[in-house]
Amino acid sequence: MADTADMIEVDGVEKVFTVRRRAGLLRREKREVRAVDGISFRVARGEMVGYIGPNGAGKSTTIKMLTGILTPSGGRVRVAGIDPARERTRLARRIGVVFGQRTTLWWDLPLKDSYRLAHRMYRIPDRRFRENLDRCVELLDLAELLDVPVRQLSLGQRMRGDIAAALLHDPEVLYLDEPTIGLDVISKAKVRGFLRRLNEENGTTVLLTTHDLTDIEQLCGRVMVIDHGRLMYEGSLDGLHEAGGSERTLVVDLERELPPMVTELARTVRVEGPRQWLAFPAAQSAAPLVAALAERYPVADLSVREPEIETVIAKMYAERPAPAPDQESDPDPDPDPDPDPVPVSGG
Numbered sequence: 001m002a003d004t005a006d007m008i009e010v011d012g013v014e015k016v017f018t019v020r021r022r023a024g025l026l027r028r029e030k031r032e033v034r035a036v037d038g039i040s041f042r043v044a045r046g047e048m049v050g051y052i053g054p055n056g057a058g059k060s061t062t063i064k065m066l067t068g069i070l071t072p073s074g075g076r077v078r079v080a081g082i083d084p085a086r087e088r089t090r091l092a093r094r095i096g097v098v099f100g101q102r103t104t105l106w107w108d109l110p111l112k113d114s115y116r117l118a119h120r121m122y123r124i125p126d127r128r129f130r131e132n133l134d135r136c137v138e139l140l141d142l143a144e145l146l147d148v149p150v151r152q153l154s155l156g157q158r159m160r161g162d163i164a165a166a167l168l169h170d171p172e173v174l175y176l177d178e179p180t181i182g183l184d185v186i187s188k189a190k191v192r193g194f195l196r197r198l199n200e201e202n203g204t205t206v207l208l209t210t211h212d213l214t215d216i217e218q219l220c221g222r223v224m225v226i227d228h229g230r231l232m233y234e235g236s237l238d239g240l241h242e243a244g245g246s247e248r249t250l251v252v253d254l255e256r257e258l259p260p261m262v263t264e265l266a267r268t269v270r271v272e273g274p275r276q277w278l279a280f281p282a283a284q285s286a287a288p289l290v291a292a293l294a295e296r297y298p299v300a301d302l303s304v305r306e307p308e309i310e311t312v313i314a315k316m317y318a319e320r321p322a323p324a325p326d327q328e329s330d331p332d333p334d335p336d337p338d339p340d341p342v343p344v345s346g347g
C-alpha cells in the first residue's frame, strides 16, 4: 500500500462546517459553509504541485484534511496509503507541515530546543537527526540563529526555522501553506532554492499553497486552482495564464513626461507623470516589448509585475455562472475552532 505511485489521493472530498451566527437580539441561526465541495486529485510521489486560490477558497481546509487534523464530511483521502483522519499519529511520522502564519516552534525557547524536542517526539535516530539538522542549518543559514529564542527571530528567520523543524524526521510529503508570505526578496529566494533542492535530492513530495505566482513558476510543474471549494483548473502555470487570459504589467519610468506610449505588443493602461504602465499577455516574454520600447522612447527604468492570483481567477470566472449564494466565502467564521495543534508538534 505504501509504495503506491500516488502519494496523495483525494476522491470526491467534502468538508462542511456548521456556523452559528446572530440573527437578531436573541436568535442564532445555523448556516452551512461548504469549505470543500467535492474535489478529486492525485499527487504523484516526488511531485511538487501548487495549490492556489483566493482567500476562503478552501486551501487550508484541504491541507488540514490531508494531515488528519480535520475529518472530511464526505469522500476519500489517502496519503502514503494512510487514511489521515483514522491514523493521524502514524501519518505524522511521514509528513511535514509548515503553516506560514502559525509557528510550530516553541516561542520562548532557543530554536535548537524545538529541534531537540522534535528529535525525542519523533524518536529520530541520533545519527539521522544530526545529519538532517546539519543539512538544514547549512542550507537554510541557521547557524547563527540556533541559540536565539524564537520570539526574537524575524519572520524570514522564523520561517526557515519552521521549515527545518518540519524536515528533521525525513517526511516523504511536505505541505507548505504560504511559506514565503511576508518575506523579503532574499529570504524568498533562499526558501525557494532550499525547497527545489529538497525535492530534487530527497524526492520529497510537496504540496505548496501560496498567493505568490512566482513561487509556483519557480517550483511547481503543475498547479491546481480551487475556488468556492471546487477545483477549477489543473495543469501548467502557462496554461492557467492562457485560460484566464491574464496579463503582466510592465512599469516604465521615462526620462520625462510623454503621451501614452504606443506599441503593438502591449496596451498602455495608466500614465502618471513620467511613469507608464503597459499590460501584455502573461504567457508572453517581456523581452521583445522592452526592446521595442527602449528603441523608441527614453527609458530610465523598468520592472515587471506579475498578475495577482485573484485577478487570474476572476477572469476565469467571467466565463462561468456565479456560484450559489450558500457557497460564498464566509467573512466571519469561527476564528479557528480546531482543538489540535498541527501534527509536527502533536504527532
Ligand SMILES: Nc1ncnc2c1ncn2[C@@H]1O[C@H](COP(=O)(O)OP(=O)(O)OP(=O)(O)O)[C@@H](O)[C@H]1O
Pocket: 017, 018, 019, 033, 034, 035, 053, 054, 055, 056, 057, 058, 059, 060, 061, 062, 328, 329, 330, 331, 332, 333, 334, 335, 336, 337, 338
Ligand atoms: N473551522 C471553521 N469553521 C467554520 N468555517 C470555516 C472553518 N474553517 C474554514 N471555514 C470557512 O471555510 C471556507 C474555506 O476556508 P479556508 O481557510 O480553507 O480557505 P483558504 O483557501 O485557506 O483561505 P486563505 O487563503 O484565506 O487562508 C471559508 O469560507 C472559511 O470561512
